[in-house]
Amino acid sequence: MAEGGLLFGFELADVLVAAVLISVVVLYFHAEALQRRRCPPGPWPWPVVGNFSALGDLPYRNLHKLAGKYGGLMYLRLVISDFVPYLSFITKLQGHASKFSKIRDVSDKLTADFFDLDSHRNNYKKMKNDPSYVPDFEDVLMETPFENGTNLPDQDLLKLLQELLNAGTETSSNTSEWAMAELIRRPELIERAQTEMDSVIGSKRLVEESDIQQLPFLQAVMKENFRLHPPAPLLLPHESREPTELLGYHFPAGTELLVNAFAIHRDPSVYDNPDSFDPDRFLARPHVDHMSTSDPYELMPFGKGLRMCPGYRLANTMVALMLANLLYVFDWSLPEGQTEVDMTETIGISVRKKQPLFLVPKPRFELSLESVAEN
Numbered sequence: 001m002a003e004g005g006l007l008f009g010f011e012l013a014d015v016l017v018a019a020v021l022i023s024v025v026v027l028y029f030h031a032e033a034l035q036r037r038r039c040p041p042g043p044w045p046w047p048v049v050g051n052f053s054a055l056g057d058l059p060y061r062n063l064h065k066l067a068g069k070y071g072g073l074m075y076l077r078l079v080i081s082d083f084v085p086y087l088s089f090i091t092k093l094q095g096h097a098s099k100f101s102k103i104r105d106v107s108d109k110l111t112a113d114f115f116d117l118d119s120h121r122n123n124y125k126k127m128k129n130d131p132s133y134v135p136d137f138e139d140v141l142m143e144t145p146f147e148n149g150t151n152l153p154d155q156d157l158l159k160l161l162q163e164l165l166n167a168g169t170e171t172s173s174n175t176s177e178w179a180m181a182e183l184i185r186r187p188e189l190i191e192r193a194q195t196e197m198d199s200v201i202g203s204k205r206l207v208e209e210s211d212i213q214q215l216p217f218l219q220a221v222m223k224e225n226f227r228l229h230p231p232a233p234l235l236l237p238h239e240s241r242e243p244t245e246l247l248g249y250h251f252p253a254g255t256e257l258l259v260n261a262f263a264i265h266r267d268p269s270v271y272d273n274p275d276s277f278d279p280d281r282f283l284a285r286p287h288v289d290h291m292s293t294s295d296p297y298e299l300m301p302f303g304k305g306l307r308m309c310p311g312y313r314l315a316n317t318m319v320a321l322m323l324a325n326l327l328y329v330f331d332w333s334l335p336e337g338q339t340e341v342d343m344t345e346t347i348g349i350s351v352r353k354k355q356p357l358f359l360v361p362k363p364r365f366e367l368s369l370e371s372v373a374e375n
């Protein structure tokens with residue numbers, strides 16, 4: 001009974017607030033249930049924060065675990081504007097946009113200083129008629145005309161160089177570090193790689209690009225390393241432009257798609273003992289080729305299809321060449337007193353070792369400076 005602002009002994013205002021809250025919760029669950037009817041399964045999102053907390057520090061690992069519960073195709077809500085698009089301004093209020101724009105400004109300045117287009121252009125003008133001068137990538141980009149005959153504007157040129165620098169350096173160096181870390185834990189694998197190279201290369205020179213095709217074990221090491229340590233384990237986010245149906249599920253236009261290459265690479269139905277480093281598995285499965293732009297999808301450190309990494313050939317060749325030479329020219333050991341390699345991961349632009357790897361090299365043979373310079 002309402003009496004003097006009371007309803008069954010409760011303050012009327014409290015009852016109204018409670019009623020509103022309950023309605024909001026009921027409406028939220030109802031709207032969520034409707035929305036999810038045609039979506040793949042996935043963890044139930046918390047109001048406002050969604051499933052963001054499920055990602056943790058190493059999202060590819062946590063999503064892999066979640067896939068064990070919900071299956072390979074999962075639906076998650078990651079940001080507040082996924083719930084209520086007109087609340088996207090909150091992301092701005094959190095200050096991320098301004099932080100990013102500061103980082104962008106610093107990065108733009110570093111790129112401009114590093115590539116120094118004007119002096120590079122002057123140098124190229126002086127050198128281009130010298131037959132011994134080999135134009136570098138910056139020269140080629142500066143000189144390449146568009147279809148309308150003009151050159152790429154400097155600002156665009158710098159952005160392009162910046163993107164290549166960001167996408168290509170840390171990924172490649174981290175890959176090499178992971179490979180050395182895996183190999184030093186299994187010295188017999190280093191010996192096998194060295195025996196293979198000794199038989200193919202023969203004379204005492206550096207390993208060349210043309211040798212790599214004849215080094216199947218080294219290539220198997222590369223594949224196994226990419227399988228266990230894809231530098232970009234969730235590739236890059238992709239977004240659907242149109243509403244799409246897949247496996248009976250509905251994906252509205254604008255759905256963000258993350259492909260968990262890490263989870264694919266550790267699928268026990270494809271790879272026995274998926275967490276162990278075993279290059280022999282690829283000698284037994286030569287058809288699995290991470291350099292193929294389409295199927296097989298068992299190994300995809302560079303992604304697949306139209307948006308696959310455009311630097312994949314350069315990256316694969318450079319990493320293989322670097323690894324081959326490190327193993328061919330040197331024997332390696334852990335620093336005195338160290339018996340274990342810490343394999344903990346952390347994420348920067350790509351996944352890297354949390355603790356940098358320190359190894360001690362010992363030359364396997366004398367290599368004259370002349371033969372190094374010739375290479």
Ligand code: HEM
Binds near residue numbers: 168171236307312316
């Ligand atoms: C081990 C080395 C590398 C790995 C594992 C790697 C991997 C990847 C992956 C997984 C993607 C996203 C593909 C997707 O979303 O489907 C990507 C994109 C990209 N990569 Fe690489 N990458 C490497 C080295 C390089 C190098 C050396 C360059 C250039 C010099 C490069 C340039 C790029 C660029 C520009 C993109 C963005 C492409 C786009 O927006 O469509 N990457 N890379």
